[in-house]
Amino acid sequence: MMLAVPGPLPAAALELRPSLRRYLGTVKWSLLPIVVLLAALLFRGGGFGAIVSLSVIVLASAVVPTWFRRAAIAVTADEVAVTGLLRTRRVPRSAVASVITVALPRTHKNSRSMAHLYVLDGGGRRIARMKGSRWVEDDMRRLIATLGVETRKLGRLPSARALARRYPHAVPLLERYPVLAGALVVVPAVAAIFALSLELSS
Template sequence: MPGPLPGAALVLRPSLRRYLSTVKWSLLPIVVLLAALLFRGGGFGAVVSLIVIALASSIGPAWFRRAAITVTPSELAVTGLVRTRRVPRDAVGSIVTAALPRTHKNSRSLAHLYVLDRGGRRIARMKGSRWVEDDMRRLIATLGVETHKLGRLASPRALARRYPYAVPVLERYPVLAGALVVVPSVAAIFAISLEFSS
């Protein structure tokens, strides 16, 4: 794991505690499905369940240990699971903050922060499910660029209308993101039912 950059003015890391407290209920159906596969899915179900559990228990904590946003006098570095993206600090154009609902428009909103370049493209973001608001405020103060505070928005798509390069496609179209989860899950359930029927 790389250490902080030389002369780092600020190093921020996501909060695993925050993440677990905000997603615990949405993870419950997945945990129940994995438990059912493990104990009632036969050999195939047990293998699938153990693979998913092993991947989740290794990749998730590894990301939280490695991920960071680092600000130095000369650059902004965003470290993810695999790589670190560095941009000159003077490439940062603005910051946008918004409160976005977790699931549907009437659900609880969480603060999100987007660091954009001068062309409006996303350099970094802090999702409210993983980052605490105090760290968002520290990043705003450290970067010292123009900040647009949008308040509560109905959805990520509403943010994308104003800042089209800030929001990833899968967040703009949650139906597509849901299909990427549901279709493989249905396929796995179908494969398990075939295993039982043979």
């Protein structure tokens, strides 16, 4: 588990960005079925399949690199700014009450765990988050050192849902219920396969 680096730096400016290399190395095998499906749609799905496949490829090629270029967590003497794909959320630095570090499994509870970091306000609401699939541990340590607030190390938990039982405002809904997140991927994939089978049988 991560070790905090002591010593707050209240006047220091810090800007951290996620690692595209870390992300690609983490998700490459889970993306393989999607790549195979897109290839099948592109080469065997006729006009409809080609349109669907190319649309997904173009969208993913635009959104993913754009997010990694824009995404950042910045800390100044006065505020913490979290930039996502579309907007930047700014909160006073004084609102930061604690940092939670936890190791969560990538998929099922017996899979390899990765470090996660949550920055919370006094009410336990999430200000910022660093997922191990996108952020490197050295940057997590730098953020802990810069914020200089109480750090709670939870060790390994079996799921994000287990973390949500302790900190209900820290974990997004789709991560508490991975079945919902899976449905958002599986249902469109099944629909695409069904459409492809109809196209090939016609």
